[in-house]
Amino acid sequence: MKENTVKIGLLGCGNVGQGVIKGILLHSNKILRKLGITLVVSKALVQDISKERAIEGVVLTQKPQDILDDPEIEVVVEVMGGEHPTYSFIKKALAKGKHVVTANKLLLALYGAELQEIAQHKGICLLYEGSVLGGIPILRTIQYGLAGDQVKKICGILNGTTNYILTQMAESGKGYEEALREAQEAGYAESDPTMDVTGLDAACKLVILCRECFELEIPLEEVEIDGIQGLTTEEVAEQKKQGRVPKLVAEASIIECSSSGPEKGREGIVAKVGVQWLSGEAILSHVSGVDNGLSLETQLVGDLFWKGPGAGGLATGGAVLSDIVEIAKKVVAERSIGNAAR
Numbered sequence: 034m035k036e037n038t039v040k041i042g043l044l045g046c047g048n049v050g051q052g053v054i055k056g057i058l059l060h061s062n063k064i065l066r067k068l069g070i071t072l073v074v075s076k077a078l079v080q081d082i083s084k085e086r087a088i089e090g091v092v093l094t095q096k097p098q099d100i101l102d103d104p105e106i107e108v109v110v111e112v113m114g115g116e117h118p119t120y121s122f123i124k125k126a127l128a129k130g131k132h133v134v135t136a137n138k139l140l141l142a143l144y145g146a147e148l149q150e151i152a153q154h155k156g157i158c159l160l161y162e163g164s165v166l167g168g169i170p171i172l173r174t175i176q177y178g179l180a181g182d183q184v185k186k187i188c189g190i191l192n193g194t195t196n197y198i199l200t201q202m203a204e205s206g207k208g209y210e211e212a213l214r215e216a217q218e219a220g221y222a223e224s225d226p227t228m229d230v231t232g233l234d235a236a237c238k239l240v241i242l243c244r245e246c247f248e249l250e251i252p253l254e255e256v257e258i259d260g261i262q263g264l265t266t267e268e269v270a271e272q273k274k275q276g277r278v279p280k281l282v283a284e285a286s287i288i289e290c291s292s293s294g295p296e297k298g299r300e301g302i303v304a305k306v307g308v309q310w311l312s313g314e315a316i317l318s319h320v321s322g323v324d325n326g327l328s329l330e331t332q333l334v335g336d337l338f339w340k341g342p343g344a345g346g347l348a349t350g351g352a353v354l355s356d357i358v359e360i361a362k363k364v365v366a367e368r369s370i371g372n373a374a375r
């Protein structure tokens with residue numbers, strides 16, 4: 034293998050997996066020019082080999098060990114989704130010393146702290162920029178840009194599918210089912226869209242954001258969750274006449290301990306996801322379609338706000354690719370240190 038080539042194995046090659054491949058294809062020249070690195074997706078794990086996909090040069094397999102046991106693959110990218118068998122695949126990859134990138138918010142909400150500990154112990158990377166807010170590079174912003182600050186409050190629209198559905202209902206008078214079908218066809222929805230419409234997907238992202246922003250764990254079952262099922266086009270039209278639109282809003286803040294004794298400090302987190310009827314003054318009321326929006330209130334900077342595509346193969350593929358590039362830089366730098374020492 035060439036010294037500047039980094040081989041990648043994909044676990045899953047659906048919307049996001051193909052977005053990653055497309056991103057590498059589009060930007061391989063820039064990555065080579067700026068970083069001197071060539072990224073190669075050598076293999077991808079799928080369920081159905083016969084499905085049509087735009088993935089020239091990538092070997093498809095139905096055997097996870099073809100990727101997990103391949104010594105040339107240094108970066109495993111998990112974009113298949115779900116809790117099982119994904120959890121065991123990621124653990125195996127980490128155990129073998131492979132860097133892991135994932136966009137799987139369910140898995141990260143449930144096992145993120147445990148998996149991060151394994152990765153840290155082995156001195157390898159577990160990165161997951163694509164798991165929250167799709168294409169918006171929010172985790173790196175929190176980790177690096179806000180490293181010297183403290184987030185006090187999180188408030189946002191964290192699910193693209195439900196925001197697309199609610200926007201279609203409010204702006205085009207479409208029915209819930211039709212709008213959901215469109216979101217599925219566009220590749221925004223989870224393979225089981227119950228995750229989206231019940232608010233569970235947004236809750237998983239909120240758990241990850243709490244971990245990043247507050248450095249505190251909130252178990253998924255402690256998030257108060259309500260979804261968008263049951264909303265009717267009539268109700269949406271009625272509220273629209275009053276100048277209000279429905280948004281699935283996720284909120285979390287730290288509960289400060291009031292005691293002034295040795296227990297003084299942060300007690301825990303209160304977090305919830307549910308529909309809010311917002312008037313035009315609310316910044317989140319202007320976040321439409323598949324876009325996500327996030328407000329963070331921080332101690333030093335004050336109020337910050339981001340908006341952009343929260344789902345979709347290309348947008349999320351771009352976020353996943355940013356993690357791959359970060360890892361590839363480390364892999365190539367370590368190789369050249371190793372070579373110099375020889």
Ligand SMILES: NC(=O)C1=CN([C@@H]2O[C@H](COP(=O)(O)OP(=O)(O)OC[C@H]3O[C@@H](n4cnc5c(N)ncnc54)[C@H](OP(=O)(O)O)[C@@H]3O)[C@@H](O)[C@H]2O)C=CC1
Pocket residue numbers: 044045046047048049050078079080081082084111112113114115118136137138163164167220221222223224343344345346349
């Ligand atoms: N879509 C989006 O906008 C976003 C998705 N994500 C996350 O990214 C991940 C992937 O999403 P997405 O690409 O949309 O999902 P898809 O359903 O489009 O793709 C899933 C891929 O995984 C493969 N797969 C699933 N289960 C297995 C299995 N047991 N063994 C082997 N292969 C398997 C499928 O194979 P086959 O193709 O043969 O069916 C498919 O290639 C999920 O965790 C999702 O939550 C995160 C942010 C945004």
Ligand SMILES: N[C@@H](CC=O)C(=O)O
Pocket residue numbers: 164166167191192193194195221222223229234343344345
């Ligand atoms: N199904 C999710 C995909 C991105 O995380 C969503 O719609 O937000």
